Amino acid sequence: MKIAMGSDHGGFQLKNAVIKYLEKKGIEVKDFGTLNEESCDYPDYSLQVAEEVAAKNFDFGILICGTGIGISIAANKVPGIRAALCHDTFSAHATRQHNNANILAMGQRVVGEGLALDIVDTFLNCEFEGGRHANRVNKITEIEKKYSK
Ligand code: RB5
Numbered sequence: 001m002k003i004a005m006g007s008d009h010g011g012f013q014l015k016n017a018v019i020k021y022l023e024k025k026g027i028e029v030k031d032f033g034t035l036n037e038e039s040c041d042y043p044d045y046s047l048q049v050a051e052e053v054a055a056k057n058f059d060f061g062i063l064i065c066g067t068g069i070g071i072s073i074a075a076n077k078v079p080g081i082r083a084a085l086c087h088d089t090f091s092a093h094a095t096r097q098h099n100n101a102n103i104l105a106m107g108q109r110v111v112g113e114g115l116a117l118d119i120v121d122t123f124l125n126c127e128f129e130g131g132r133h134a135n136r137v138n139k140i141t142e143i144e145k146k147y148s149k
Contacts, residue, residue, distance in 0.1 A: 001124065004058040006032040006045035007108075008071065011064030013037075014108035014116055018062060021117050027124075030058070046074035046083075053102050054080035060124065061103040068107035075103050079144050082137070087111045089122045096126035098133045 003022060007015035012034060022029050032048040034040045042065045049061040061083070065071035068085045075083035083103035084095035087110055095101040104123045106116055128134075 001060075002028045002030070002058045003124075004030055004032060004049045004052045004061040005063075006034075006049040006061070006071070007064040008034055008040050008042035008045060008066070009037045010042075010066030011068075011071070011106075011108045014106065014111075014113060015062075015064045017113050018064070018116065018120055021120065042071040043074040046071050047078065050075040050078035050081045050083070050103065054078050062120065063103055063105045064108055065105075066107055066109040068105040068110065072103070072105035075105065079148055080141075082140065084123075086119050086123065087115075089115075089118055092119045092122040093126040096123055097129045098136075100128040100133070100137050 005015055005019055019029050019031055033045060046063060049063055052058050053061040063071040063075055072083040072085045075081050081103055082099055082101045083105050084099060084101035085105045086092040086095060106119065
C-alpha cells in the first residue's frame, strides 16, 4: 500500500506522527510537505496530494491541517477525489464502506494523536461495499462531470 501525505503548518506535527506510525508498519509513504511549521497555504498541499491520488499513483491520501476542513474542501475540488474529514473511527469506516473515500482528512487542533492513529488504521483497513453505495458514488461523479465543462 502507498500513501500520499500532506499538511499545512497547522497539521505538521500530526503528519509527522502519522508518517512515523505508517512507516513502522512497513507502509510506503511519500511526504508532499509542508516540511516545517512556517505559515503556509493548505490548498497547495491538497492539490499535490489530490492530484497524485486521482492519478492512482497512490492508494490513498492523508491530509492534515488545523481543523482538517480547509485542506479537505480544497482536495475535493480535484475530479475523482472523495476526501473525508473524520475525527472518529465510525466515520472513518463508514466513509470507506459507503463513500469509497480516497483521502482521509483530519485536524491536528481537533483530535489527539492516539485517536488520529486509530482513525488512520480504520480508514486504511476498510473496504468499499459497492452495491447501492456504488450507485450513489457514481452520482457524485456525475455532478463532478456536470461542472467540469
Ligand atoms: C491555519 O491557521 C488554519 O486555518 C488551517 O490549518 C486550517 O485549519 C484551515 O482549514
